Amino acid sequence: MAEPRHTTQERITDGDGVAVESALVGEDLALSYPSVDETIVDCARLDIPAESVTALVGPNGSGKSTLLKALSNHLEPAEGTVTIHGEDLDSFDQKELARELGVLSQENDSLGSISVENLVYHGRYPHRGFFEGVSEDDHSAVERAIELAGIEQIRDAELGQLSGGQKQLAWIAMVLAQDTDVLLLDEPTTFLDVHHQFRVLETIRQLNEEKGVTVAVILHDIAQAARFADYLIAMCDGELYDWGPPEEVVTEQLLADVFGVEATVQHEPELQVLPRRALPDR
Numbered sequence: 001m002a003e004p005r006h007t008t009q010e011r012i013t014d015g016d017g018v019a020v021e022s023a024l025v026g027e028d029l030a031l032s033y034p035s036v037d038e039t040i041v042d043c044a045r046l047d048i049p050a051e052s053v054t055a056l057v058g059p060n061g062s063g064k065s066t067l068l069k070a071l072s073n074h075l076e077p078a079e080g081t082v083t084i085h086g087e088d089l090d091s092f093d094q095k096e097l098a099r100e101l102g103v104l105s106q107e108n109d110s111l112g113s114i115s116v117e118n119l120v121y122h123g124r125y126p127h128r129g130f131f132e133g134v135s136e137d138d139h140s141a142v143e144r145a146i147e148l149a150g151i152e153q154i155r156d157a158e159l160g161q162l163s164g165g166q167k168q169l170a171w172i173a174m175v176l177a178q179d180t181d182v183l184l185l186d187e188p189t190t191f192l193d194v195h196h197q198f199r200v201l202e203t204i205r206q207l208n209e210e211k212g213v214t215v216a217v218i219l220h221d222i223a224q225a226a227r228f229a230d231y232l233i234a235m236c237d238g239e240l241y242d243w244g245p246p247e248e249v250v251t252e253q254l255l256a257d258v259f260g261v262e263a264t265v266q267h268e269p270e271l272q273v274l275p276r277r278a279l280p281d282r
């Protein structure tokens with residue numbers, strides 16, 4: 001891997017070089033899976049800036065999903081800690097954490113035959129007591145989530161009978177109904193046509209601007225991520241290669257070193273990445 005721009009302990013700073021407040025912090029993380037002997041992600045310090053949209057980018061297999069799983073407590077770090085608003089993730093029970101963190105993973109649990117509307121209601125479980133029925137708050141959160149995801153027309157459909165993109169929108173609506181201050185989204189635009197990609201990204205931006213929701217989102221399209229996010233974290237070979245505002249992170253060198261493409265980066269009138277060709281494999 002080429003030389004990163006930062007030392008491993010350096011914080012994310014805004015365009016003026018001021019360290020930003022973090023909603024989630026990972027420290028001294030070593031991440032792996034039970035079936036694997038080696039460390040898959042090695043990270044001395046990771047910051048997800050509060051009330052901002054941060055995109056995790058990097059090539060296939062670079063460790064983005066693994067990192068997101070550790071941030072959402074779906075993967076216990078072999079070493080290190082993750083805190084949310086200063087509190088260790090381990091200090092929350094599952095329901096408490098689900099009131100703080102909404103997670104869209106790539107491995108959505110199969111819930112058998114369930115209607116889209118019922119799936120979205122499922123997102124409300126952290127807000128309900130054991131014997132409580134559906135409240136007015138649950139009802140309005142579900143209606144708003146269905147509207148934001150634009151899935152009114154398929155709300156009565158069975159999840160198993162939907163296309164990949166329709167299913168993705170249903171899962172997104174479920175996470176939105178959870179109504180959390182932090183969202184961790186693993187490739188929310190996968191399977192979506194360009195209209196729905198924009199719609200999902202615009203919804204994320206709207207939640208951030210109107211309600212101050214913190215978002216960490218894995219996006220594959222670096223050009224889209226550069227235009228959309230407030231901050232980028234670029235991963236390569238299980239390590240953080242660079243982090244900061246897109247104007248600082250997205251360089252022709254990053255595109256060559258991390259993504260293996262020759263590209264032009266334009267800064268005026270807005271940040272644009274124009275990939276030209278794949279470079280030979282390293």
Ligand SMILES: Nc1ncnc2c1ncn2[C@@H]1O[C@H](COP(=O)(O)OP(=O)(O)OP(=O)(O)O)[C@@H](O)[C@H]1O
Nearest residue numbers: 033035036040058059060061062063064065066067
């Ligand atoms: N459940 C698992 N068990 C063992 N190894 C895994 C598991 N999940 C991922 N890995 C390995 O961890 C490494 C990082 O995978 P990860 O899914 O985090 O990458 P990624 O950057 O999200 O990739 P992509 O962009 O292709 O989704 C890969 O080498 C992968 O094979």
